[in-house]
Amino acid sequence: MIILDFSRDDTPFTVAVFGVGAIGYGVVDAIRRRVAAASISMPFAWLDADVRAAQGRAIEALLRERLGQGRTVHVVWSAGRSGFLSNQEDVDVELRTFEEVLRTWRNLSAEGPFSVHLVSSAGGIFEGQRHVDRDSSPWPVRPYGRAKLQQERALESAIATAGRHVYRVTSAYGYIASRFRPGLVSRLILDGLRHDVSRIIGTTTTLRDFVFIPDVARFISDRILQNRNASGDVCFLIDGRPHSLLEVQHAVEETMRRKLHVAYSLDPSNGQDITFSAALAPAGWVSSELRTNVAAIHRDARQMAG
């Protein structure tokens, strides 16, 4: 995890980001681009409960000290080792960890200005639903989606509305970096550059809603820097424009001017459409065009490859 200390408009801030994957790192990067921040990296163990408890106490002590200094503390939870295909055992480890840190956060929230930003999964919670709108009900069908919904509910019961920000993010994709799990677009570009076969979960006609990680990171960092109270509404960070997997493949092929080798999964349970009504997007959210981002990711990947 990374802890950032900075001041903005005479307000001293501390931002603790749990899970420095693509989104978490994106938030750290977006904040660093806007303000001069001092950063501390701290280890956070997933698998060893005893080590994790000791690390948790150290993080709690550090955040308590920051609150004692009159700093406003924002915690971003974008951690997670599980994915759509994870089994119950995997997600249970993650849930237990989240509940442990949530207990700490609840204590800290009573000691000063303290907000939690939870990155959740729109796809996991609404899997198999099309045109999800305000009237749609969460109906997760896998352990992953159920765990994400459980995290949201646990946060709701632990932290007061004003300090609780929940972001339901759809299929996220971003720039290629070896330390992050690549989203679909990055995977296709990476495999295309290497002439490898891409294995895709879904069929050519499967519809998904794709969001660009820098857009997500910018939105969350804006919320932190604006330091406004949360309204209690869940923010759907969505594009609102469904893309079939064939369209994404074709966009990458056109950009790379190269045919991709793609093997689509034949398991029909993975091919369900998940789409969202654009009306769900919160004020201030801007989702950039997929084709433009494909070109940017490709250019970046080629520069990295030399």
Next chain:
Amino acid sequence: MDKLLLSTVTPVYRGAAYVERLVEALAAVRSDLQQSGIPVELTEAIFVDDAAVDGSAAVLAELERRHPWVRVIHLSRNFGQHPATVAGILHTSGDWIATLDEDLQHDPKYLLPLMTRAVTGGFDIVYASPTHGVHHGLRDVSSRGYKSLMSFLSGTPVTRQFSSFRLVRGSIARAACSLSTHDTYLDVILNWFTTRVASLPIPLDDVRVASGAKSGYSFLALLRHARRLLISSEIKPLRIGAAVGLSTIVASILFSLLIVIVKVIAPEAIELRGWASLMIVTLFFGGLTSFLVGIVLEYLSTVVLHTLGKPTFFVVDRSRDALLAPEAAASSPSR
């Protein structure tokens, strides 16, 4: 109850006077479907503001505010009807997509009959076929004539049925649109994905012209439309030209053999020396040139189709049709 989701797409360029009535008609269809218990839901009506010139954008913005199922997309400049339709289709998520013109020529009350026709017949595309002339006589005749000519030249009879009032299976429409380029004719690309195409006779009236207004299409726009159809189609004469060239080569070889035989058996029969050999050489090289040009054009056509992304195959799932027509779906392969 699980329902078939229907999306509509309407490109708008000069529709300020009509789109409100169109949305009202769509709202009536939506409400009728909800009350009837028919497993079809009109989930979204997408209007594509193709840099409209008459204040349509403001009208659409108000309609979008009033109806949560209405969505408006604004294009950065005027791209034309086909690109606007493609943009709209790529924003849908319905099982079926209907495309309608802005000017009430396509009455939404026929959406359910179009869907019923598609689902019960196991079709992927159903075009509205006008029961009577839509525009003035000359335009109707020239439009029909041009489509018939293209149908003959491209060898695809379905070209005669093309109409902008169409119902298309969502997965196929989106796949076709994701391959469309600025210059492709949407219906030709749709034909790459399916040959299960039908039409349904529906009365279509050009409300705009009937009310004394100018047609939404200028003569130049119609010419551009025709050109787009021409260059998107695979043209049969390319192959005819190559076949004629090959036949000419064969004929010249046979003719040479005949001359050689005559020269050996009855040399006195050849009265004019040089004419036969000249003809043979002309025929042979003329045929060879035609044949090679035909081959080059065929290669070019293959490259163009490859560039456009013509698919090698496409997998389709029709199993959800059973929601509306269980009997038809049971008798037709779902995938």
